[in-house]
Amino acid sequence: MEIKRNLYLDQLALKRHNGLIKVITGIRRCGKSYLLFTLFKSFLRNNSVNQSHIIEMAFDSYENKKYRDPDVLYPYIKSLIVDDDMYYVLLDEVQLLGEFESVLNGLMRISNVDVYVTGSNAKFLSKDIITEFRGRGDELHMAPLSFDEFMSIYDGNKYDGWNEYMLYGGLPSVVLLNTPEQKIDYLKKLFTETYINDIVGRHQVKHKDELEDLINILSSCIGSLTNPNKLSNTFKSVKNVTISPKTIKNYIDYLSDAFIIDSAVRFDIKGRKYIGTPLKYYFSDIGLRNARINFRQIEETHTMENIIYNELKKRGFNVDVGVVVVNTRNEQSKKVRTQYEVDFVCSKGSKRYYLQSAFALPDNMKVQQEQRPFAYIDDSFKKIIVVKDTPSSWYSEEGILVMSIFDFLLDPDSLQI
Numbered sequence: 001m002e003i004k005r006n007l008y009l010d011q012l013a014l015k016r017h018n019g020l021i022k023v024i025t026g027i028r029r030c031g032k033s034y035l036l037f038t039l040f041k042s043f044l045r046n047n048s049v050n051q052s053h054i055i056e057m058a059f060d061s062y063e064n065k066k067y068r069d070p071d072v073l074y075p076y077i078k079s080l081i082v083d084d085d086m087y088y089v090l091l092d093e094v095q096l097l098g099e100f101e102s103v104l105n106g107l108m109r110i111s112n113v114d115v116y117v118t119g120s121n122a123k124f125l126s127k128d129i130i131t132e133f134r135g136r137g138d139e140l141h142m143a144p145l146s147f148d149e150f151m152s153i154y155d156g157n158k159y160d161g162w163n164e165y166m167l168y169g170g171l172p173s174v175v176l177l178n179t180p181e182q183k184i185d186y187l188k189k190l191f192t193e194t195y196i197n198d199i200v201g202r203h204q205v206k207h208k209d210e211l212e213d214l215i216n217i218l219s220s221c222i223g224s225l226t227n228p229n230k231l232s233n234t235f236k237s238v239k240n241v242t243i244s245p246k247t248i249k250n251y252i253d254y255l256s257d258a259f260i261i262d263s264a265v266r267f268d269i270k271g272r273k274y275i276g277t278p279l280k281y282y283f284s285d286i287g288l289r290n291a292r293i294n295f296r297q298i299e300e301t302h303t304m305e306n307i308i309y310n311e312l313k314k315r316g317f318n319v320d321v322g323v324v325v326v327n328t329r330n331e332q333s334k335k336v337r338t339q340y341e342v343d344f345v346c347s348k349g350s351k352r353y354y355l356q357s358a359f360a361l362p363d364n365m366k367v368q369q370e371q372r373p374f375a376y377i378d379d380s381f382k383k384i385i386v387v388k389d390t391p392s393s394w395y396s397e398e399g400i401l402v403m404s405i406f407d408f409l410l411d412p413d414s415l416q417i
Contacts, residue, residue: 002038003153003172005031007314008142009039012116015138017086021104022116026142027259027284028194031172032118033058033092035142040116044088055080055089059096070099074106087113095119108136141259143314144285145170147307147409158406166303167295169287187291191215195288199254210235210243214251218261218281219292223305225266225321227277228252252281259284264309267320267345269354269377280321282309300388304405305343305357308386311409312355317346322354324376340373346415352381353415359388361402371400384415393417 008024012035015022024032037056044054055077059068067073081087089107094100094117107115147162150170154161168174168183171190177183196215200208217234228245235241235248255261262282266275283289286306290298312319322342330336344355354377358370374383375398384401386408393403401417408414 001153001176003031003034003145003149003175005035005039005142005149008035008140009043011140012040013043015140017114018138019108020138021108021136022114023137023139024116024118024142025139025259027144028198029171029173029190030142030144030285032142034172036090036092036116036118041090049086049088052080053085053087055087056092057090058092060093068096068098070097070103073097074103077107078110081110081113084112089113089115091115091117093119105136143170143310145172145175146311146314148412150175151410158410162406166286166300166307167290167298169285169290171285171287174287183287184291184295187287191288191291195258195260199258203250203254205251205254210241210247211251211254213239213241214248215255215260215292218252218255219283219289220297222282222289223280223302225278225280227279230278260288262309262313264319264321264344266323269322269324269342269345271325274320275323282306284310286310301357301359304359304386304388308355308357308405308408309344312344312346315348315412317348317353320345320347322373324373326376340376342373342377352379354381354383356385358385361385361387361390367396371396371398374398374400382415 012022012024024036026032037058041054041056045051057064057067057073067076077089091097091104094104097103104115104117107113147165147170150165151158151161153175154164168180168187171187174183174186177186196208196212199205199211205211213235214231217231228248231248232243232245235243252261252263256263260283262284264280264282266279267273268275283306286303289306309319322345324340324342326338326340328336328338342354343357344353346353346355354374356370356373358366361367361370370385377383382401383399384403386403386405388405390402390404393401393407395401403414403417
């Protein structure tokens with residue numbers, strides 16, 4: 001079954017011939033190799049690129065083991081370039097190639113070569129990979145399947161699809177499995193045997209159990225404000241273990257660099273400045289998060305918030321947690337400082353949206369509660385509340401757009417309604 005990843009394929013096609021090394025990054029098993037060797041290769045062939053001008057190499061295949069030697073690979077690729085037409089070099093798991101930075105920089109200097117690479121182990125899978133190429137890399141970050149992509153292959157209605165997506169997430173290999181037991185087993189083993197082992201190996205983590213405990217704690221508090229100091233106190237009070245805030249920060253950085261988690265920083269909307277810690281942490285795939293807590297604590301409110309965050313990031317927004325500070329006086333005329341939170345402040349260029357994730361709006365009191373932070377924002381950017389379900393999108397008397405999670409996730413232009 002072919003899963004269409006048109007968003008990423010279109011982005012990759014736009015980067016053709018830009019003189020840079022196209023680097024596809026993302027969490028392991030999110031579909032990077034499939035994008036490069038199946039979808040993009042098919043795109044090239046459909047655009048009249050001859051097969052002889054597509055040079056591909058998967059370094060994790062045993063038969064290609066000898067090509068991990070740069071002194072073997074580089075002459076081999078050059079030997080295949082026999083005319084002045086454009087050649088496309090597609091390299092998978094490039095971190096297995098010795099001196100890969102020098103090899104890629106050398107290939108880039110050949111005028112009729114366009115280079116595309118993926119990498120996904122502990123050495124290569126890092127947010128700062130572009131620095132390896134000293135400004136010569138062009139990153140395309142890939143995420144697991146969005147709900148829209150998931151529904152494109154799901155055999156059922158959106159409500160049943162939501163329930164499954166909310167539990168098992170959007171890693172393509174998981175989505176294609178048949179039974180819940182298979183999905184659960186795969187997710188658990190993938191986290192332990194691949195992601196954690198990669199981090200331990202790359203960063204030489206001495207206390208693997210501490211790292212795993214931290215992952216479990218973060219899994220239990222997605223969407224909650226926290227920081228290394230708070231987490232250190234949690235270890236002391238709950239686990240009776242002393243771990244310094246510095247060590248916890250290092251562990252969080254390792255998880256973030258591997259694209260397992262992402263963070264949202266607090267932004268003072270009225271003061272127009274970042275506040276810093278505490279932050280909110282979200283998992284790049286909700287199924288992986290659920291696997292860490294043995295599929296307990298599946299609160300749909302927090303899960304929905306995590307999925308909304310991932311969707312906003314996929315659409316290219318910078319996403320922060322909004323803070324609105326309001327100064328008033330109480331009945332005794334004493335100054336009172338109140339902070340209201342906006343779940344997400346989404347920015348892209350000149351566009352900005354304020355968005356609340358509210359599982360349900362059962363009565364007017366709940367509506368007012370969700371709208372209250374918006375009342376203190378004195379700009380004209382659109383304000384939105386996303387709920388689990390509503391018959392159709394509607395505007396409140398205060399001009400707030402209310403839409404269902406399905407309208408939001410299944411329409412890429414939903415914020416522009």
